[in-house]
Amino acid sequence: MAEATSIVTLKGINKTFHRGKEPITVLESLDLDVPTGSFEALMGPSGSGKSTLLNIIAGLDRPTSGEVKVAGANLAAMSDSQLAKWRSQNIGFVFQSFNLIPVLTAAQNVELPLLLTSLSGSERTKRVQTALRVVGLEDRMHHYPRQLSGGQEQRVAIARAIVNDPKIIVADEPTGDLDRKSADDVLTLLDKLNKELGKTIFMVTHDPNAAEKASVQRKLDKGALQ
Amino acid sequence: MVPFRYNVRSLFVRKVTTIATALGIALVVFVFAAALMLGEGVERALVSSSRPENVIVLRKGSDAELSSSMSQDVLGLLRGNSAVAQGEGGGVIGEVILVITAELEGKGESQISNVLIRGMPAEGMKFRPEARIVSGRAPQPGTNEVIVGKAIAGRFKGVSEGGTFELRRNRPLKVVGTFAADGTSFESEVWGDLDVIRTSVGRQASVSSARVRLNSPADFETYRTTMEADKRANVKVQREADYYSKQSEQTSGFLVGLGTVVAILFSLAAMIGAAITMNGAVAHRTKEIGTLRALGFSRIAILVSFVLEALLLALIGGVVGLAFVQLLALVSFPVMNFQTFSEIVIAFKATPNVLISALVFSLVMGLVGGLVPAIRAARVSPVEAMRG
Ligand SMILES: Nc1ncnc2c1ncn2[C@@H]1O[C@H](COP(=O)(O)OP(=O)(O)OP(=O)(O)O)[C@@H](O)[C@H]1O
Ligand SMILES: [Mg+2]
Numbered sequence: 001m002a003e004a005t006s007i008v009t010l011k012g013i014n015k016t017f018h019r020g021k022e023p024i025t026v027l028e029s030l031d032l033d034v035p036t037g038s039f040e041a042l043m044g045p046s047g048s049g050k051s052t053l054l055n056i057i058a059g060l061d062r063p064t065s066g067e068v069k070v071a072g073a074n075l076a077a078m079s080d081s082q083l084a085k086w087r088s089q090n091i092g093f094v095f096q097s098f099n100l101i102p103v104l105t106a107a108q109n110v111e112l113p114l115l116l117t118s119l120s121g122s123e124r125t126k127r128v129q130t131a132l133r134v135v136g137l138e139d140r141m142h143h144y145p146r147q148l149s150g151g152q153e154q155r156v157a158i159a160r161a162i163v164n165d166p167k168i169i170v171a172d173e174p175t176g177d178l179d180r181k182s183a184d185d186v187l188t189l190l191d192k193l194n195k196e197l198g199k200t201i202f203m204v205t206h207d208p209n210a211a212e213k214a215s216v217q218r219k220l221d222k223g224a225l226q
Numbered sequence: 227m228v229p230f231r232y233n234v235r236s237l238f239v240r241k242v243t244t245i246a247t248a249l250g251i252a253l254v255v256f257v258f259a260a261a262l263m264l265g266e267g268v269e270r271a272l273v274s275s276s277r278p279e280n281v282i283v284l285r286k287g288s289d290a291e292l293s294s295s296m297s298q299d300v301l302g303l304l305r306g307n308s309a310v311a312q313g314e315g316g317g318v319i320g321e322v323i324l325v326i327t328a329e330l331e332g333k334g335e336s337q338i339s340n341v342l343i344r345g346m347p348a349e350g351m352k353f354r355p356e357a358r359i360v361s362g363r364a365p366q367p368g369t370n371e372v373i374v375g376k377a378i379a380g381r382f383k384g385v386s387e388g389g390t391f392e393l394r395r396n397r398p399l400k401v402v403g404t405f406a407a408d409g410t411s412f413e414s415e416v417w418g419d420l421d422v423i424r425t426s427v428g429r430q431a432s433v434s435s436a437r438v439r440l441n442s443p444a445d446f447e448t449y450r451t452t453m454e455a456d457k458r459a460n461v462k463v464q465r466e467a468d469y470y471s472k473q474s475e476q477t478s479g480f481l482v483g484l485g486t487v488v489a490i491l492f493s494l495a496a497m498i499g500a501a502i503t504m505n506g507a508v509a510h511r512t513k514e515i516g517t518l519r520a521l522g523f524s525r526i527a528i529l530v531s532f533v534l535e536a537l538l539l540a541l542i543g544g545v546v547g548l549a550f551v552q553l554l555a556l557v558s559f560p561v562m563n564f565q566t567f568s569e570i571v572i573a574f575k576a577t578p579n580v581l582i583s584a585l586v587f588s589l590v591m592g593l594v595g596g597l598v599p600a601i602r603a604a605r606v607s608p609v610e611a612m613r614g
Contacts, residue, residue, distance in 0.1 A: 051612055060520055060608045081524050084608075088522025099517040099611055103235035115229060116522050160521075172612055 006069075007168060007200050008034035008057055013066035015052055026052045027063070028223040036167075039194040039201045041214035048220045050204040051172055057202060058091050058170045059083045071167045088116045092161030092199070094171035094190075098153040100145040106132065106156045107141040113164040131159040135189060151182025158189055162199070169193065171203040175210050187213045228518060228527050233535035236507065237542075244539060247503040251543025251588055252550065254489055254496040259551040259584035261485025263574040267558075268478035269471075271411045271570050278443040279311065280466040283436040283453070288462065290473070291323045291435045292342075296461065298431045303459045304438055307452060309445035319353055320433035321346045322424045326393060328382040339560075341382055342415045343372075343393065345423030353437055357412060362387045362403025365418060372418035373403040377571035381560070385416065397426040414570040437466070481561075493591055496543075500595030504536050508603045515603050516610025529604040536596020537589055544588025548581060 015027040026049040034040055034057075044050050055061035056068060059075050068075040071090045078086060093099075100109045107128050114124040132138045135155040145153055154174060161169050171190065175183035191213050193199045203214060211217050219226040237244045283304060288294035304310070304318045311317065322345040330337040344350075348367040351357055365371030374385055384391035390398045399418055407413050424430060440449055443465075450463040508515070515528055551574075558573035 055609055055612060058520075060612065084519065084522050084524050086522075087520065087608075093517075093520050093611070095517070095611060099513065101232060101514055101517070103239055104229075104232060108229070108231070112229075112518070113521050115227065 005035050006033045007036040007071055008032060008202070009067070009069040010056070010063075011067040013053075013056065013063045013068070015049070015056065015061075016064045026223055027056075030066070030224060032057075032218075032225060034200060034202060037194070037198050037200055038216055039191065039214045040203065040216040040218060041211035042202070042204045042218050042220060043206065043208075043211055044220035046206075049223055050220050053220065054170050054172055054202065054204050057168075058093065059087050085116070088113055088164065090166050090168060092158075092164070092166040092169040094154070094157055094161050094169060094174045096173040096176040098145070098150070098157045098177070100153055100157060100160075102145050105142050105144055106137065106148065106159075109145070109156060110160045110163050112160060117164070127163055128159075131163040132156070134162065134193075135159045149182065150178050151185055154178060154182070154186050155189060158186070158193070162193060162197070166199070168200045168202060171201065171205075173205055173207075174203060175205065175207055183207070183210065228523055228531035230534060233531060233538060236511070237535060237539055240507065243503050243506065244542070247499050247539055248543035248546060250496045250499040251540050251591055252547035254492040254591065255544045255547025255584050255588045256551050257485065257492055258489035258587050259548060259576075259580055260554055260574065261482055261489055262580040262583055263551065263554060263576055264485060264572065265478055265482035266575040266577050266580055267572045268481065268561075269474050270409050270575055271414070271474075271572055277439070278465070278467065279440045279445075281438040281440060281446065281449065281463055282466050282469045283438060283461050283463050284434075286454075286460050286462045291321075292325065294434050295429075295432055296320075296434075296436070298433060300459050300461060301433065301436055303456060304436055304453065304461075307449060309440050309449045311439045311441045314352065316439045317349065318436055318438045319347050319349055320420065320436045321350065322420060322427075322429060322432070323434040324423070324427060328385060328391060331381055331383050331386075339382070341378065341385060343399075343423060344415050344417050345420040346417060347420045350417070350420075353439065354407065354412070356408040356410065357405050357417075358407075359403045360406045362401075365402055367419055368421065369419060370397075370399050370422050371402045372399045372416050373405045374401050375413035375415050375417075376404050376406050377413035377558075378415075379404045393423065393426050399423075409573070409575075411570045438463075489587075493587070497591050497595040500536060500540060500592060501598060503539065504532065504596045504599035505602070507535070508532065508599045508606075511603075512606055512610050513613065515606040516608055516613070519606060519608035520611040525604040528606070529600050532600035532603045533593065533596055536600065537592040540588045540592025540595070541585070543591075544585045547588065548584055551584070552576060 010030060010032040013027050013030040017024045017026060042050050056063050057070060073086055075083065110128045110131050111124055114127060129138060132141060135158050137152060137155055140148060140152060148156065175186055178186060187210055190201055194201050205211055284291065284294040285296045298320065301318055301320045324343050325340045326343060327338045328341045330339055351364065359373065360376060365373055378385065380386040385401060387401050387404050389401045393399050440446060446465060453459055453461055453463050518528060554574040555576050558571055560571050
């Protein structure tokens with residue numbers, strides 16, 4: 001029953017890295033269900049594997065073994081290039097350090113995911129404007145990242161994450177580099193995306209304030225969810 | 227595709243590195259283009275813009291006009307063939323070619339060099355429509371009047387309009403005009419009357435070479451076979467174009483070869499420079515590349531993007547190099563023509579071919595230098611986007 005309304009289903013996920021000869025097991029027999037439309041926060045000590053788990057959900061990385069079903073797709077069965085295309089259509093990314101391309105303007109950064117679609121130039125411009133309006137930065141369209149504050153940069157990044165209308169937004173410590181006020185703005189925005197636009201949000205965070213905004217809090221420790 | 231302005235601006239942002247790398251490429255393109263321009267200049271000087279139906283006849287066993295000598299009677303044999311064109315500008319002309327030494331103007335007595343003198347019948351000028359008088363006038367046939375090619379006009383004492391110089395003791399030649407001939411080596415010659423010149427040197431009733439105009443280029447093979455088979459004539463028949471290109475190969479080969487070798491050696495350094503620059507760009511932008519990959523850009527898109535960036539970098543260098551090399555078009559210098567042992571003046575000559583070749587060369591450098599870094603970029607994992 002949970003299956004039908006789950007947007008993320010992980011079963012028996014193992015992830016082992018190799019540092020030289022030494023294997024490091026980061027995730028072990030991990031199961032996870034994320035219901036469609038939820039806002040989840042993942043917490044846990046440093047090195048516990050939060051980012052690793054998020055990367056697997058977002059199709060950036062593959063588990064050593066286990067089943068990954070996200071937004072109806074079986075990620076394990078997909079090639080690297082299929083996975084890239086799938087990410088562009090299904091996942092919006094929000095990074096701790098914003099990851100805007102410094103040589104492109106806010107609008108050009110937001111437009112990037114649309115370049116992978118067949119939308120016309122005018123259609124793209126319209127969508128970019130809409131996304132920037134959602135984050136309240138329509139007037140900063142032609143500014144470069146270095147001309148924006150950290151909080152504004154992160155909001156541009158959020159506009160970039162939603163411009164393709166993805167089903168899921170993954171955020172790895174989205175407030176980690178921000179002051180309290182900017183962090184609150186970003187969290188309010190994420191909350192709005194969840195409540196008003198129905199986006200499923202999966203957020204890794206160290207910040208209890210941030211976790212509080214989420215509807216579900218999970219804790220990862222020693223490779224397993226508590 | 228990753229937008230091209232991403233690459234343009236990325237190059238622009240790293241101004242110093244970009245300029246340094248582009249200048250390295252510019253230097254190579256300069257050397258390469260200079261070598262090609264020299265080649266074009268030599269070719270232009272030696273390969274007359276001759277018509278395809280023109281034929282040059284030398285004594286069998288001679289490679290060049292200067293070493294050839296035939297009896298005047300041969301001209302009659304050459305004329306007696308229906309393939310020979312009649313009328314204005316047609317027919318057969320016999321010429322005598324000789325080299326004299328002359329003092330260079332304003333360089334003191336010890337400085338001498340060779341000047342090539344060509345004696346031709348009155349129809350000689352008509353036979354070469356590219357030749358025209360640019361100042362003074364044409365010489366009177368049957369007199370000791372001569373005209374000088376504009377490339378050497380004024381280089382030698384007395385060998386300029388209004389001057390007089392001695393072909394032999396007490397055999398003065400009077401310069402009455404200057405001519406141009408489309409930049410060919412004719413411009414490094416002195417032209418005068420066939421009979422006056424050959425009698426002055428005691429070569430009456432003989433010619434060095436003959437030029438024949440055929441009715442059609444298609445007549446060449448038959449004409450050649452017939453004439454070369456004629457024992458009385460004892461001649462070698464070649465298309466003018468073939469004769470000149472053989473000459474230019476020998477003379478230009480060394481200069482162009484040397485230039486090309488230098489350019490290729492330099493290009494290795496420039497390619498390594500481009501590779502280092504692009505490699506630095508990739509290393510510096512690992513997180514950006516990871517982000518683009520996370521957003522869904524494919525490995526191919528990243529590869530293409532960085533190759534384009536390297537090509538753009540190389541193209542900037544190429545254009546700068548070509549801009550500087552244009553200055554060489556102002557330079558000309560004398561070289562020894564090893565066929566005639568006389569001086570001809572070579573100018574660096576930029577043709578569309580040279581420009582295109584040089585730009586292609588710069589792009590090849592960009593491609594070779596940029597490929598490995600671009601492959602490295604394409605292999606950046608999207609996980610890099612997440613790293614702090
Ligand atoms: N590519 C890799 N190669 C080797 N080890 C890795 C690699 N990626 C992650 N690890 C290791 O896996 C473990 C979990 O890393 P991960 O980044 O998922 O932790 P995290 O919970 O996100 O920590 P933090 O809160 O500090 O961000 C760490 O011990 C880390 O060193
Ligand atoms: Mg982490």
